[in-house]
Amino acid sequence: MSADQKIRTVLYYVSVSVFLVGLPFILAFSLSYKFDRRSFKFTKTGIISVRSQPPGAGVTIDGERLADKTPLSVTELLPGTHSVTLELEGYYPYARDVEVEGARVSRLEKVILFPLRPDIQQVNKERISLFWTDDARASVYYVNQDENLVYRSDLEGNRFEQLCSFTPIAPLPRKWEISPDRTRLAYFNQRQVGIVELPQGKRKPVFPNTVILNFPSDTINDMFWYADSYHIILICRKRIVICEAREGAGPVTLVNLAKRNSAGFYDPRSDSLYFMDSQEAPDGNTYDNLYRLEMRNRVYPFTLPDFITLKGLEQRMNLLDWRLEEKKDGKKP
Amino acid sequence: MRILEIAPGALSWSIIAFFVVLAIWKPVYCAVLIIVFDFYWIIRTIYLTTLLLLANRQLAKQRRRPWFRACQKIPAWEQIYQLVIFPVYKEGPDILRPSLEALRHTHYARDRMIVVLAFEERHGPAREYGQILAREYEKTFGDLLVMFHPDRLPGEKRLKGANATWAAKRSKEYFQSRGVPLERVIVSCFDADTCVDREYFGCLAYHFLTVPQPHQASYQPVPVYNNNIWYAPAFARIIETSASFCQMIESMRIEKFVTFSSHSMSFRTLVDIDYWPVDMISDDSVVYWKAFLHFNGAYRVVPLYTTVSMDAAYSSSFFKTLWVQYKQKRRWAWGVENFAFLVSRLLKNRHIPAAVKMRRSFQLLESHVTWATWAIIIGVIGSLPMLLGGRFFAQSAIGYNLPRITGLLFDFTLYASLVWIVLSWTILPPRPKDVPWSRNLVMAAEWLIVPAVIVLLGSTPALDAQTRLMFGRYMEFSATEKTRKVV
Numbered sequence: 001m002s003a004d005q006k007i008r009t010v011l012y013y014v015s016v017s018v019f020l021v022g023l024p025f026i027l028a029f030s031l032s033y034k035f036d037r038r039s040f041k042f043t044k045t046g047i048i049s050v051r052s053q054p055p056g057a058g059v060t061i062d063g064e065r066l067a068d069k070t071p072l073s074v075t076e077l078l079p080g081t082h083s084v085t086l087e088l089e090g091y092y093p094y095a096r097d098v099e100v101e102g103a104r105v106s107r108l109e110k111v112i113l114f115p116l117r118p119d120i121q122q123v124n125k126e127r128i129s130l131f132w133t134d135d136a137r138a139s140v141y142y143v144n145q146d147e148n149l150v151y152r153s154d155l156e157g158n159r160f161e162q163l164c165s166f167t168p169i170a171p172l173p174r175k176w177e178i179s180p181d182r183t184r185l186a187y188f189n190q191r192q193v194g195i196v197e198l199p200q201g202k203r204k205p206v207f208p209n210t211v212i213l214n215f216p217s218d219t220i221n222d223m224f225w226y227a228d229s230y231h232i233i234l235i236c237r238k239r240i241v242i243c244e245a246r247e248g249a250g251p252v253t254l255v256n257l258a259k260r261n262s263a264g265f266y267d268p269r270s271d272s273l274y275f276m277d278s279q280e281a282p283d284g285n286t287y288d289n290l291y292r293l294e295m296r297n298r299v300y301p302f303t304l305p306d307f308i309t310l311k312g313l314e315q316r317m318n319l320l321d322w323r324l325e326e327k328k329d330g331k332k333p
Numbered sequence: 334m335r336i337l338e339i340a341p342g343a344l345s346w347s348i349i350a351f352f353v354v355l356a357i358w359k360p361v362y363c364a365v366l367i368i369v370f371d372f373y374w375i376i377r378t379i380y381l382t383t384l385l386l387l388a389n390r391q392l393a394k395q396r397r398r399p400w401f402r403a404c405q406k407i408p409a410w411e412q413i414y415q416l417v418i419f420p421v422y423k424e425g426p427d428i429l430r431p432s433l434e435a436l437r438h439t440h441y442a443r444d445r446m447i448v449v450l451a452f453e454e455r456h457g458p459a460r461e462y463g464q465i466l467a468r469e470y471e472k473t474f475g476d477l478l479v480m481f482h483p484d485r486l487p488g489e490k491r492l493k494g495a496n497a498t499w500a501a502k503r504s505k506e507y508f509q510s511r512g513v514p515l516e517r518v519i520v521s522c523f524d525a526d527t528c529v530d531r532e533y534f535g536c537l538a539y540h541f542l543t544v545p546q547p548h549q550a551s552y553q554p555v556p557v558y559n560n561n562i563w564y565a566p567a568f569a570r571i572i573e574t575s576a577s578f579c580q581m582i583e584s585m586r587i588e589k590f591v592t593f594s595s596h597s598m599s600f601r602t603l604v605d606i607d608y609w610p611v612d613m614i615s616d617d618s619v620v621y622w623k624a625f626l627h628f629n630g631a632y633r634v635v636p637l638y639t640t641v642s643m644d645a646a647y648s649s650s651f652f653k654t655l656w657v658q659y660k661q662k663r664r665w666a667w668g669v670e671n672f673a674f675l676v677s678r679l680l681k682n683r684h685i686p687a688a689v690k691m692r693r694s695f696q697l698l699e700s701h702v703t704w705a706t707w708a709i710i711i712g713v714i715g716s717l718p719m720l721l722g723g724r725f726f727a728q729s730a731i732g733y734n735l736p737r738i739t740g741l742l743f744d745f746t747l748y749a750s751l752v753w754i755v756l757s758w759t760i761l762p763p764r765p766k767d768v769p770w771s772r773n774l775v776m777a778a779e780w781l782i783v784p785a786v787i788v789l790l791g792s793t794p795a796l797d798a799q800t801r802l803m804f805g806r807y808m809e810f811s812a813t814e815k816t817r818k819v820v
Contacts, residue, residue, distance in 0.1 A: 004387045004391065004585060005585075005587070007383075007387060008384060008387065008585055008586075011380060011383055011384075012380065015376050015377075015379065015380045018376055019372065019373060019376045022372065022376075023369060023372060026368060026369075026372050026738070027365060027368065027369070029734065030364070030365070030368050030730070030731050030734045030735070030738060031365075031730055031731050032730030032731075032734070046730065047730050047733055047734075049733065073733070103729060103730045103731070104728055104729055104730060105728055105729065105730055105732070105733040107728075
């Protein structure tokens, strides 16, 4: 027999031996059995799988600190309750009792460690009274109601700039809202609406001053910009009105509300107005319902300034079937 | 006979089906079996990689040895004739010329070499090819015989073995007409693209003259696929290098060693066993079993630690290469037909001990069933308990540990591949000048795709071949496409 064949024979028997001896231990490990050297028996144990965010936390089980950091698996745990503590410098510790069953895995994998001293930064660079963000969460708008100024920055507070000044109204505005095309800012209290033209690059505002619209006969509860950024929709106590955002404009009533102080909102994507109102049912009771008013009209006043008129809009809001008639005439709706 | 043909495929499919059913009904049991299999495979990989290292050490040591000089010290060497048969199908001078040039440059007495170019008559340009090569090499060797195998002789199929057998029969007449005893002739049957090492025939003759009972042995060199290896796509290189490695490993397991591809043997023995099979694709291994049965088990394969280089199978595009490789591996896996051939004859043989019969039959069956199933078990079935076992299994300790142990196996395969990378470099030919240096790095990095390649081209072609045999859809021989960028 050559030397290589002798090596091979030895290797073969060593491999078979390693397989036969190692297999029980591999299977015992896989099935989570622990070999007790004293009793020379296998005991059924369980596993705790620990993961944390951020990883790298030290783990203490039943008062014994483990050498490994998260993520880790703690094997060979006897069935029963085990106290698990996760510690990471600069973070609040996390502690929990975990129930371990034999040949089962208890998962502690959604642990979030919160920092002891959160990293708080001041975003605004000037004195402010209130703030809001635009829908795209791209910009933060700030109002200084003492000095009647509006500021803007990004979410990190960078590019902080004074946007415009505004005419104050009393009592203080309840809500501030930027028009969809980001050219105007509207604010309101119970009786008044203020509208400020925002500067666009080097372009000067069309309205040099704040436009104040007064609504002495009703109480304004909410306000939305219409999709054209030229009209505003006001949810008032007794009605919902739409109004041009210009000096001296008069409101047009879209809905007279049976229910007082009703809630509503305008969805520019579907060009629909949703509002709550009550209605008497055939059984004689009055029920609250949510209604949807399809405005069915997208207008772009900067390109088609005269297309929409309040009268026409009012007709449409009253759901007159004027479109079909115009189509029959061959005219563009 | 049909039962024996069905057995390997049925066994392979049963194993796969068993695992799948078990993964659904008893995922814990399935996981236990997979872990046992994974552990077995890790041990087996260590064992086989060590054998590969030993074989590689032998190859490094012996391929540098001046075998012809050693051979010349043995007085009988001058009486030995080397008969080299190239069964040719469609290969032309561009493929055959490098093979003949390799013979021309071999360190051996060329006047003692009889070269046979055995063309298929049915191939139109064969006569033209024969004339060209006969003109070029007529005075290079002791003799150059150009033969044309008639098509569809009785009992034959259109196979390489039929062509080689026909050429061997004509060669027998040639030697008998010159009064050369067949015992003094060593026959080598080479694929058309086989380029021998310079010391191949010296090494062969030395072993033939020195081993006991030289007529009861085949002589198997290490097949490498170096002719175009630098130009072949990455996965083709890996497959071909792995095939070389497999042969090197087999050369260390002498009691299981069977002839493969280009090999040599006593011409007397070849005649006595009635040549290669004329109706079986795997003629290279069947000829061994024929000799094994003829000598009642007293037949062996002697490893020659010298190389014969062939073409790596590849084509003009990635998918064509994939298909060429797949077909070639399926053809190799068609060697499963040997099982029915061997067992049916062993049952009739009363001289071979029952233990030997059982062992050799089992080894043959086990090797083919393992080939068809192991990559599928590791690569596909290994993850089935996790997918099909449900929430209860996922919460169990074994469900938690199974992917870790399977991952360990893959990690281990990657570590082992570092050894394979180093070894693959030792059998690589020098880098051609038109190949950039960076290809060295690519060749090392390509071993990382081993897990993907073994699933794709490891078990699937073998399972395909076994299934075809199982259903009696017998394969036709299809010559592997030869593509060379540089000849």
